[in-house]
Amino acid sequence: MRIDLAFTVGERDPAEFTGKTVVVIDVLRASSTILTALANGCPEVIPVAEPGEAFAVAGQYRRDQCLIGGERKGLKVPGFDLGNSPEEYSREIVAGKRLVFTTTNGAKAFLAAANAAEILVGAFLNASRVSSYLKKADREVFLFCAGREGRLALEDLLCAGMIIDHLVFAMKDEPGVELTDPARTGMLAYRQMAGMGPVVIALGRTDHGRYLSSLGLAGDLRYCGQVDLLPVLARFAEGRIVLVTED
Numbered sequence: 001m002r003i004d005l006a007f008t009v010g011e012r013d014p015a016e017f018t019g020k021t022v023v024v025i026d027v028l029r030a031s032s033t034i035l036t037a038l039a040n041g042c043p044e045v046i047p048v049a050e051p052g053e054a055f056a057v058a059g060q061y062r063r064d065q066c067l068i069g070g071e072r073k074g075l076k077v078p079g080f081d082l083g084n085s086p087e088e089y090s091r092e093i094v095a096g097k098r099l100v101f102t103t104t105n106g107a108k109a110f111l112a113a114a115n116a117a118e119i120l121v122g123a124f125l126n127a128s129r130v131s132s133y134l135k136k137a138d139r140e141v142f143l144f145c146a147g148r149e150g151r152l153a154l155e156d157l158l159c160a161g162m163i164i165d166h167l168v169f170a171m172k173d174e175p176g177v178e179l180t181d182p183a184r185t186g187m188l189a190y191r192q193m194a195g196m197g198p199v200v201i202a203l204g205r206t207d208h209g210r211y212l213s214s215l216g217l218a219g220d221l222r223y224c225g226q227v228d229l230l231p232v233l234a235r236f237a238e239g240r241i242v243l244v245t246e247d
Contacts, residue, residue: 001141001171001176003141003168003180004016004141004180004182005145005164005183006142007152008147008150008151008152008153009108009147010150014112014113015115017113017115017144020117020118020139020141021118022116022118023119023120023134023142023160024113024120024144025122025146025156026103026105026146027123027155027159027203028155028203028224029212029220029224030101030109030146031106032086032123032125032220032223032224033086033101034047034106035121035125035230036087037089037094038232038241038242038243039230039232039243040090040091041095042067042097042098043096044098045099045100045101045241046098046101047102047106047107047110048100048101048111049102051080053102054101055068055079065097066099066100067082067097067099068082068099069082069100069101070083071084074212074217077102084103085220086223086224087219087220087223105147106146110236113144118139118237119237120133120234121235121236122143122160122163123159124162124225124227125228125230126231126234127163127228128227130233131167131170133233134163135170143163143164143183143186145157148208154202155203158186158190158193159190160186161186161187161188161189162194164187164190165190165191168187200221200222200225203221
């Protein structure tokens with residue numbers, strides 16, 4: 001198995017994803033919010049690139065059966081039902097309602113990975129579930145970090161590194177595991193973080209973590225830093241993200 005990693009959206013030619021299992025990671029906060037919505041009964045999430053597109057897509061459905069969520073610059077878009085704080089997406093609010101979703105970084109990453117054979121959602125919330133699934137995947141693996149406005153987001157790299165580290169450990173007795181330099185960088189970054197305390201501490205030290213805290217959203221860091229809180233698997237296909245019920 002060959003394991004690769006991209007640090008940001010736009011860093012790689014989309015053709016590189018062809019035939020691979022791609023894991024899109026946007027810890028703060030798109031991946032975490034999507035997983036939370038699905039785990040709480042949202043039947044599907046439709047990621048779109050821009051707010052205007054979100055309104056247009058939502059207009060195709062009955063208003064009482066569809067929610068519009070997401071952010072720009074960390075804040076809820078005017079006219080949206082919800083922002084990008086995962087704890088907004090409670091069962092009482094999202095159960096039975098599809099979600100049209102756009103964010104500054106994460107939603108665009110799903111669309112950029114469209115050439116992949118399979119696209120999964122990754123976060124600290126489901127890291128072990130993802131690595132367990134990847135161990136059984138019969139194709140190359142690509143960890144795709146959303147980043148932050150074209151730059152590396154440390155929280156995404158650390159999460160990718162955790163998934164890689166778990167996967168390498170699980171396959172330690174199997175031949176043929178190959179890490180690219182970016183994948184090894186992510187794994188080593190995670191191993192260093194693991195010796196320095198809880199994930200939430202690391203999130204608070206990242207650029208985006210500090211920015212969210214400045215907006216009064218430090219609670220999102222505490223939530224998104226909970227490892228394996230949601231042992232679910234979610235897949236993006238045909239324009240929609242849904243839970244995978246079997247693997």
